[in-house]
Amino acid sequence: MDSPGMDMSMPMFYVGQHETKRALPVSDQLVHHAQDCGYDMLTAPITTPHFHARVLSLLSSYNQAVSEASLSSSKQPLPLIPALESVDTNLHPSDTISQLVTYTSAWIDLASPDPIIAHLSRQVLHLEIAFAAFCGVVTVVVPGPRLSASADGLSQYARAVKEALAVGSYIQLHIQMPMDGKQAGDEDEDLGHLAKFANAEYTEQQPGARLEAFSAWDAWNTVRSICRYHSRLSIALELPRRLPSLTLQSRWFSEPIRLLNIPATSFLVNAKGSFVLSKPHQIFIYRCMRLKSAPWILLTNVGPLPGVNDPDTIMDYPSGYLSPAAAADAPTPRSSMSPSPTPAEAARLVKSAGKKSSKDDPTPHLSYLRYLGRIQPNKSVIERFGGGFQDYLQSPLQPLTDNLESITYEVFEKDPIKYEWYERAITEALQDWVTEEKSTSSEDGAVVIAVVGAGRGPLVTRALNASEGSGVPVRVYAIEKNPNAYVLLQRHNAQDWNGRVTVVKTDMRAWKGPTLDDGTFGHVDILVSELLGSFADNELSPECLDGVQHVLNPQNGISIPASYTAHLTPISTPRIYTDLLARSHSGDANAFDIPWVVMLQQLDYLSTQPQDPSASQLPSNAKISQAHLEAPLSPDVQTAWEFSHPLPSTVLAQASLRRGGSAVGGGGGFTGGDGANEHNFRFSKTSFKVQDQGVCHGLAGYFETVLYAGSQGAVELSTNPVTMEEKSKDMISWFPIFFPLKNPLQVPPNSELEVSMWRQTDDRKVWYEWLVESFITVGNRRMRLSISDLQSSRSNGCLM
Numbered sequence: 001m002d003s004p005g006m007d008m009s010m011p012m013f014y015v016g017q018h019e020t021k022r023a024l025p026v027s028d029q030l031v032h033h034a035q036d037c038g039y040d041m042l043t044a045p046i047t048t049p050h051f052h053a054r055v056l057s058l059l060s061s062y063n064q065a066v067s068e069a070s071l072s073s074s075k076q077p078l079p080l081i082p083a084l085e086s087v088d089t090n091l092h093p094s095d096t097i098s099q100l101v102t103y104t105s106a107w108i109d110l111a112s113p114d115p116i117i118a119h120l121s122r123q124v125l126h127l128e129i130a131f132a133a134f135c136g137v138v139t140v141v142v143p144g145p146r147l148s149a150s151a152d153g154l155s156q157y158a159r160a161v162k163e164a165l166a167v168g169s170y171i172q173l174h175i176q177m178p179m180d181g182k183q184a185g186d187e188d189e190d191l192g193h194l195a196k197f198a199n200a201e202y203t204e205q206q207p208g209a210r211l212e213a214f215s216a217w218d219a220w221n222t223v224r225s226i227c228r229y230h231s232r233l234s235i236a237l238e239l240p241r242r243l244p245s246l247t248l249q250s251r252w253f254s255e256p257i258r259l260l261n262i263p264a265t266s267f268l269v270n271a272k273g274s275f276v277l278s279k280p281h282q283i284f285i286y287r288c289m290r291l292k293s294a295p296w297i298l299l300t301n302v303g304p305l306p307g308v309n310d311p312d313t314i315m316d317y318p319s320g321y322l323s324p325a326a327a328a329d330a331p332t333p334r335s336s337m338s339p340s341p342t343p344a345e346a347a348r349l350v351k352s353a354g355k356k357s358s359k360d361d362p363t364p365h366l367s368y369l370r371y372l373g374r375i376q377p378n379k380s381v382i383e384r385f386g387g388g389f390q391d392y393l394q395s396p397l398q399p400l401t402d403n404l405e406s407i408t409y410e411v412f413e414k415d416p417i418k419y420e421w422y423e424r425a426i427t428e429a430l431q432d433w434v435t436e437e438k439s440t441s442s443e444d445g446a447v448v449i450a451v452v453g454a455g456r457g458p459l460v461t462r463a464l465n466a467s468e469g470s471g472v473p474v475r476v477y478a479i480e481k482n483p484n485a486y487v488l489l490q491r492h493n494a495q496d497w498n499g500r501v502t503v504v505k506t507d508m509r510a511w512k513g514p515t516l517d518d519g520t521f522g523h524v525d526i527l528v529s530e531l532l533g534s535f536a537d538n539e540l541s542p543e544c545l546d547g548v549q550h551v552l553n554p555q556n557g558i559s560i561p562a563s564y565t566a567h568l569t570p571i572s573t574p575r576i577y578t579d580l581l582a583r584s585h586s587g588d589a590n591a592f593d594i595p596w597v598v599m600l601q602q603l604d605y606l607s608t609q610p611q612d613p614s615a616s617q618l619p620s621n622a623k624i625s626q627a628h629l630e631a632p633l634s635p636d637v638q639t640a641w642e643f644s645h646p647l648p649s650t651v652l653a654q655a656s657l658r659r660g661g662s663a664v665g666g667g668g669g670f671t672g673g674d675g676a677n678e679h680n681f682r683f684s685k686t687s688f689k690v691q692d693q694g695v696c697h698g699l700a701g702y703f704e705t706v707l708y709a710g711s712q713g714a715v716e717l718s719t720n721p722v723t724m725e726e727k728s729k730d731m732i733s734w735f736p737i738f739f740p741l742k743n744p745l746q747v748p749p750n751s752e753l754e755v756s757m758w759r760q761t762d763d764r765k766v767w768y769e770w771l772v773e774s775f776i777t778v779g780n781r782r783m784r785l786s787i788s789d790l791q792s793s794r795s796n797g798c799l800m
């Protein structure tokens with residue numbers, strides 16, 4: 001078991017104002033004025049139109065010189081942009097510089113096939129980033145590559161971004177990408193866009209790229225892969241008026257979004273003429289705001305800051321309290337489907353033009369965002385419990401080798417479900433025991449229960465409760481090898497359990513069983529344990545329970561849990577991959593060879609179940625505050641293997657023959673040792689259909705366990721996202737496990753991922769090995785596209 005206390009706080013919405021063609025220079029005074037209007041930040045272009053004009057004139061003189069000299073441009077040195085001058089920029093070091101989100105010029109074309117244009121563009125970017133860094137700017141937005149052009153230039157674009165990251169060594173670069181791949185045609189609008197000046201000899205050869213829904217994501221993936229998942233490289237994501245498919249939304253959600261750009265055109269207008277966002281927009285924003293590094297929101301082109309000409313104007317600060325009419329949603333979901341305002345909306349917009357939708361509200365878009373911030377959906381139990389631990393990598397616990405601290409037990413014991421379910425399982429087992437008239441291991445007919453690995457004793461208390469609840473008498477033993485927890489167990493026994501429990505300090509594998517009056521050892525009817533890890537068997541429950549099975553009543557003895565299964569699914573998780581890469585670069589050579597325990601949040605499932613068209617994150621009559629903010633698509637999670645207890649005696653007999661290496665015990669283990677633990681070796685090959693192109697960064701692992709399956713059905717626990725709601729909703733004791741891939745696998749659409757997973761053992765240790773292959777079928781031919789390294793956690797294995 002693995003997991004951390006309660007976070008009740010709600011995410012803050014940081015909202016800025018962005019104008020693509022800001023008329024006024026951004027001064028300290030303007031920043032303060034924006035704050036008075038309720039904005040948290042402002043955007044500012046790094047250079048002025050003067051600089052733009054200067055570059056255009058340089059290009060024109062260069063072209064002229066080339067044509068006058070009748071030279072080929074390859075004979076002429078490339079044009080050099082002289083250093084910036086004061087008129088070229090309004091930016092300067094100031095107290096408010098950290099509150100600025102700066103923009104590099106949108107009129108350059110880093111990916112241009114024309115080497116002159118590409119060269120000029122790189123110089124512009126370089127000069128701008130260097131000056132912004134000099135002024136102390138932290139956040140810079142770089143317009144994304146032109147998607148309508150051929151994808152050939154992407155490598156050039158990425159190369160320039162990589163250089164820019166080296167120029168500004170503290171700057172965070174955000175690449176602006178349109179969520180749906182449809183870019184506002186800046187170069188069409190801007191007559192001075194450098195793309196327009198590319199020599200026809202290059203552009204004619206260039207086929208236009210066919211834009212697909214995933215084009216923008218694909219371009220981003222190429223750029224960040226070339227930049228080796230740089231930790232200072234992230235995304236400014238532009239939300240269109242109509243959000244793309246849930247699969248594409250999920251993909252973007254898993255990426256490092258630091259800014260959410262919401263253009264005015266993405267707002268709808270409700271019946272009262274107020275600006276609102278569609279429900280899918282609201283849910284996507286809420287999901288993003290739950291991320292550990294929640295993005296800032298930029299309201300784009302929602303009109304100039306009110307009162308800029310009269311800085312003494314006293315503004316109403318948007319409090320998030322809107323009139324019911326202003327807060328009402330837009331009436332028809334159809335309006336959010338259309339790419340531009342519907343005729344009715346357009347008419348309302350015209351009527352309300354000049355008064356910004358509501359004459360009392362000078363910043364209606366901002367007020368609406370503040371309102372959304374105020375009415376956020378409540379946090380789930382898991383979010384409250386795991387606050388701060390999202391996507392944080394933890395080494396799995398090793399409760400067998402290490403002795404846990406009291407505080408660790410205290411955290412487990414907060415689980416509202418696990419102990420309840422154990423009590424139900426024990427109660428049902430006791431009731432069945434009596435109904436089936438099974439004989440017990442005690443002389444007086446009491447059912448003998450041993451809680452093995454009792455920790456601080458919560459399952460002991462539950463066993464005693466189950467006996468009281470069912471009226472079935474029991475005799476209870478608490479077995480614990482942690483000497484410190486043993487002291488607490490003794491104290492509990494004296495203070496809370498009225499001495500009804502026999503507490504034994506020992507490794508369960510060395511326990512001989514209940515000591516009878518004649519000095520011999522008796523049997524146990526029910527072994528109760530909780531030795532499960534995030535991948536079921538990774539805290540060595542099988543090895544420990546095999547080792548104590550000799551005390552179990554050979555005819556009727558049962559184990560709670562009766563069985564457990566390990567499950568997995570391939571995922572894309574750039575955030576964790578970036579973290580692991582940083583760790584491996586800073587000296588942790590094994591970072592990619594550890595199955596990490598992690599509260600997975602910012603991920604995308606690569607293989608999902610067919611979508612139920614009626615399923616929705618928000619039923620039509622529900623309020624937004626009731627929205628589900630979990631992943632909207634259900635993953636395909638498959639079973640790797642199972643363990644059940646007790647084992648057939650023949651299996652244990654063979655294992656003991658092998659122990660010691662006798663000839664009848666065979667020729668030793670495959671991976672070392674005598675092979676005595678080889679019955680706990682497992683291998684699985686699972687196959688996953690991948691619908692959309694993506695990148696596989698590793699495997700998410702979960703478990704399910706049947707605590708007891710009797711006459712009243714099965715009592716089960718699950719961390720599998722597909723079944724946990726049904727089997728043990730709100731259980732918080734375990735986070736998933738993550739098996740990383742050193743080299744991410746690029747996965748095409750309509751392909752397959754095959755996962756090979758091994759549980760290996762050499763009698764002293766247990767470890768996992770994993771490998772992922774990708775396949776595509778063209779016609780009747782199934783072709784292997786790529787194969788990951790065979791990764792192994794042997795050097796970090798769990799000691800038996």
Ligand SMILES: C[S@@+](CC[C@H](N)C(=O)[O-])C[C@H]1O[C@@H](n2cnc3c(N)ncnc32)[C@H](O)[C@@H]1O
Nearest residue numbers: 001399400453454455480481482507508530544
């Ligand atoms: C995950 S904790 C569970 C504790 C407690 N049963 C609960 O549910 O809160 C597992 C416990 O088993 C103990 N344990 C692990 N392996 C053991 C072994 N071989 N013999 C005895 N105790 C063991 C650990 O010290 C730890 O206290």
